[in-house]
Each structure stands twice: as structure tokens, then as C-alpha cells.
Amino acid sequence: MRSPVNWTVLGLVIERSSYGWELWTRFERLYGDVLPIGSESNVYGALDALRDRGMIEEVREPRTGASGAGRQPKPHYRATAEGLEAYAAWVIAQAREHNRRSFLFARQLGALAQAPETALGILERYEQACLDDKGARIPTVSEFPARVVPGLADRLASAYGRNVMVATFGWIDYARHEFMALVSEKPRSR
């Protein structure tokens, strides 16, 4: 299963057993900015794929109150033990992929040893992009789509954002020193 949407929906079901529309609203709030999917039909598609693979299972939601009487119960989903295990493996693989991409960027920048001014320009723009990124904002109560109190996922994402930001600034500082040293060496090598 390669679709990140499917894995993300699995994570939401693991977080809390639920039904399609509620999962869609949670998806939009937590991941809408980084993984836009446009329509809730994608969530239903993901639920079908997860159920077919045995990662989630349907449970019957008891009808409550007079308003629910006579209505078709909503399909309600919960994660299976296999689903939880697969999700953990996927999350770790994602983290490795993230590290791999970061190393790739660092090494690709190293190709600019003969053009240190260009590298310094890239670092400048990269640093500004990090400074402008508001992803590390502290989560607070929001009103979208209804009143939402930030949960563990929000707090973890915020803390991750700020720690990555600080580590990145430290790395940019180091890389800048390397390229500035190359700039100052340049006249001597001619």
C-alpha cells in the first residue's frame, strides 16, 4: 500500500475509532495543509482499501436516542492489531525517507564547492524559508470546522517543527562557514 492518504487515514482510525465523515473532518484539520485531498470520497476510498487489507474492521455502532431510530447505522471503523503494526512500520520508514532526503540535499549542496557564492545564496534563501515557516506554531483552540481543542498530534507536530528549525539553523551556520572559507580561499587558488 503506497498511498500516504491511506496510511494517514489508518493513523486517524488508530487515534480514535470513527466513521467516514468524522475522519474526513479530522483529516482536513490535521493534514489538510500538508496532504491536501480535496474530497471526502478519498477518505472512503482509503477506508475500503484498509478494510480489504485487514488493517481496520467495521464495527456496528449502537443507535442512540430517538433521532437514530429506524436509520441505517453509520459504518464505524476501528484498527486491527495488524493495522497498528503496519502503521508503526510505515511511520518509521517515513522518518528514514525524511532523513535520506535531508542527506541528499546536504550532499547536493556540496557539489557547489566551485561556486561557493551560489551555495551561500541557496543557504540564505533556505534560511529565510525556514524563518517564514509557521509550521512550528503552538497549537491553540481553533474554530475549524467546529471548536477544536489541540491534541497530542498537534503538540508533537509543533515541537517537531521548532526542534527541526533549530537544528537546521545550526547546520546552515556550519555550512555557511564552510562556503565562506571557500570564498576567501578562491583568490589564492588562482
Added chain:
Amino acid sequence: MSLLELRAVGKAHVRRSRRIQVLRDVSLEVDVGELVAVWGARRSGRSTLLAVAAGIEPPDSGAVLFEGKDLTARGGTALGDGVGYCHQGVGGASGRRVIDNVRAGLLARGVSVPAAHSRAHEALQRVGVERLGDLILGDLDAAEAVLVAIAGALVLRPRVLVIDEPTKGVDLLERDEIVLLLRSLANEGIAILVSDGDGSGLSDADRALTLTGGELRGRRTPEMGALVPMRRLGKRKAV
């Protein structure tokens, strides 16, 4: 015109007969209602930058302007007279009561004891630690010490608040509370400049900058026009 402005500030320190340039041609503007955070590694000069911005240390070159007027040309500092400053750690004697420490600035300015006490209590209430008033400073934990220090600055009703590393040493899960307090103070119209070493202070800032090699990088001027507070700041009842 921004409320606080650093113009091409240069500053060097002498350590063991060596002259170290800490700030190089640093320019920065902070406007009404803005929360601006400066990240820097250890010994990057972030504390020096804030001390210069607050008028505590004079720049070697360049100028620091508060409300358009040169702080050094004013023959002193605007500390307590529009500019509030919180350094790292607890200020004041560690055996002193919290409420006494918070009201000390008011008493030094000739405010009566009952009025100073009342305003100090309001300030502690504003930062959410009114329960600590009767404790002694030495008994506070790191988060409480920062909040009390902020109350001690707020009691003088500053227009600009300069805070050196407000989250340093504070328990990881308590840092957000401090940053959210600063955000809410900025939303009330106070211009806030903080330094940061762990990234916490960058979270809810309007602008984040970095200080490396004595150079300040990032957006050094406000991106929008000055915010116009709903009420005149001088008439605010709440601290």
C-alpha cells in the same frame, strides 16, 4: 516610524585582551503589537543584542531609537520609562518576597505603597501567578521565575518588552505557556523582542530572525503597517 529601532548597531566585547566583534551592522525594527524572536547559538551575541536594544548597554556604533528618539542621546535609558527588560534568571535578592520584588520598581518611582501593591498584584494576575505573591524568589521554579520577572516589567506599563531567553531552563512542557503569554501581550499592543536558544520562542513570533557571526538575518522590518490598538495604550486599566 517603528516603536523600537536599531540602526546599523555595532558592538564588541573584550575578553582576555582580545576584542571580539559581537554585533556587526545590526538593524532591526519592532513595532506596536509585534512579537519578534531572535534565535542564536550559545555565544552568538543574542543577549548582548537584547541588552543593547533595551538601552542597558550602549552600542559602539550605530543607534538605538525608542519612539524615534536616540536612547543614548536621551542621556540614559528608557528602562522603566516605556521599555521593560527581563534578563535571564531571577532578578532581585533570592530571599525577597515575590510581591515585594514586583512592586519595587513602582516604589522607586514614588508610587505609594498601597497603589504599588495593588498594581503588582494586578501584574501577577495578568501573567497567571498571583498565587505566588507571598513566596520568596529563591523558592520559584524556572517557569515561575520567568513569569514573575515578566510581571515585574509589566507593572511599569512598558510599550516595549525585551526578554532574554524566556524559556531557558524551563520544563519542556511548560514552555508553550510562556510563549502564549508573550503572544497575548503582543496582541494587546506591546512590542516584544525575545531571544531564543531552543526554538520555543520562535513558535508564535510574527517574525523570526537568526543571529550568527554577529549578523542578523531574516526580515528586519515589520511586514505590515503598525497595528492600531483598539484602546489608547496610556489609558489601559489592566496592566
